[in-house]
Amino acid sequence: MEIRCTKCATRYPSDTRAWVCEKCSGLLELFGIPSFDASKIDSNNSSLWRYRAMLPLPDKATPVSMGEGWTPLIPVRYSGRSILCKLDFLNPTGSFKDRGTTVIVSAVQAFGVRHVVEDSSGNAAASLAGYAAYSGLRATIYAPAHASPMKLAQIEVYGAELCKIQGVREKSAEAAQSAVRQEGAYYASHYYNPFFVSGMQTTAWEIWEQLRRAPDVIVMPAGQGTNLVGMYRGFEQLARGGYIEKLPRFIAAQSAMVAPLALAYAQGATEPVPVEPYNTIAEGIANSAPVHGLELLRIVRKTNGAAIAATEDEIRSARLKLAQAGIFVEPTSATAMAVLEKCLEDIAPDETVVVSLTGNGLKTPL
Numbered sequence: 001m002e003i004r005c006t007k008c009a010t011r012y013p014s015d016t017r018a019w020v021c022e023k024c025s026g027l028l029e030l031f032g033i034p035s036f037d038a039s040k041i042d043s044n045n046s047s048l049w050r051y052r053a054m055l056p057l058p059d060k061a062t063p064v065s066m067g068e069g070w071t072p073l074i075p076v077r078y079s080g081r082s083i084l085c086k087l088d089f090l091n092p093t094g095s096f097k098d099r100g101t102t103v104i105v106s107a108v109q110a111f112g113v114r115h116v117v118e119d120s121s122g123n124a125a126a127s128l129a130g131y132a133a134y135s136g137l138r139a140t141i142y143a144p145a146h147a148s149p150m151k152l153a154q155i156e157v158y159g160a161e162l163c164k165i166q167g168v169r170e171k172s173a174e175a176a177q178s179a180v181r182q183e184g185a186y187y188a189s190h191y192y193n194p195f196f197v198s199g200m201q202t203t204a205w206e207i208w209e210q211l212r213r214a215p216d217v218i219v220m221p222a223g224q225g226t227n228l229v230g231m232y233r234g235f236e237q238l239a240r241g242g243y244i245e246k247l248p249r250f251i252a253a254q255s256a257m258v259a260p261l262a263l264a265y266a267q268g269a270t271e272p273v274p275v276e277p278y279n280t281i282a283e284g285i286a287n288s289a290p291v292h293g294l295e296l297l298r299i300v301r302k303t304n305g306a307a308i309a310a311t312e313d314e315i316r317s318a319r320l321k322l323a324q325a326g327i328f329v330e331p332t333s334a335t336a337m338a339v340l341e342k343c344l345e346d347i348a349p350d351e352t353v354v355v356s357l358t359g360n361g362l363k364t365p366l
């Protein structure tokens with residue numbers, strides 16, 4: 001297993017401190033990782049580590065697990081339709097990010113790293129802070145000062161050092177990267193680090209095990225694109241192994257306030273459209289320049305899906321409507337429901353729809 005640049009193929013050791021290619025700034029990927037093999041699922045393990053044999057960890061690494069993954073997939077009545085909701089907000093720190101964090105923290109423990117740095121609007125940082133506390137790592141988090149007070153409190157209560165950065169989301173990333181360069185810490189970025197992305201594949205494998213097939217449509221919030229790209233790769237592995245016949249259609253949900261992917265999709269562009277980094281209640285997807293945008297756009301087109309934006313009012317109303325159906329999520333997750341409503345007429349009544357509900361409603365009071 002090694003890390004390679006996706007643009008120029010420069011090789012890096014798996015414990016590299018680089019987060020993008022040092023020569024060309026290309027994204028880094030893991031190569032030589034195991035393929036999906038259903039016979040290797042440890043069905044006695046009711047966490048995502050049931051897929052231990054398929055997850056890329058350095059030799060001799062021990063999983064750092066708080067029981068993440070293997071979340072419920074339940075039917076929910078919404079807008080007159082029965083849809084399946086993947087309750088990923090029920091992970092140990094209240095968001096889907098724990099899927100990536102458990103992999104990255106397990107890897108860095110094996111590398112002998114003692115200090116991790118991350119920037120996030122809240123969920124990824126809270127996740128890293130929780131797993132750092134659990135495993136005795138030092139964590140420094142850069143988060144926008146305007147992020148949800150509950151998320152900022154969650155980061156601090158776990159004992160991480162929290163640096164609140166004024167300005168838009170991107171300012172926190174700049175501050176984190178500059179600290180990594182100066183202090184030599186490990187950048188446990190939830191959108192650059194390939195170990196993190198690999199943990200996202202497990203959602204696809206769980207949905208497949210829970211349904212015994214692939215759904216027809218998957219709707220999920222998309223910011224940097226990590227969750228969607230990871231889930232797609234999980235399904236792609238299932239298709240390659242002959243476990244499913246066709247890939248689901250992937251629908252990426254964005255906030256109309258920050259919609260570089262939805263705009264690109266509407267305009268037929270292959271790259272995210274440059275947009276202003278405005279604030280939105282869907283703070284978890286307020287990314288004006290999505291790191292995985294190119295791959296995400298390729299995926300939604302290849303699978304006959306879409307990238308669509310919802311307004312702040314549509315997101316608020318979807319959040320309330322879903323809560324009144326029994327499921328309380330944060331606004332970022334509700335964006336997927338708001339976008340689903342816009343797409344319903346393009347989805348046949350007998351098609352299976354799965355919505356990935358990523359963050360707990362308790363993180364963002366109404």
Ligand SMILES: [Zn+2]
Pocket residue numbers: 005006007008009010021022023024025026
């Ligand atoms: Zn490169």
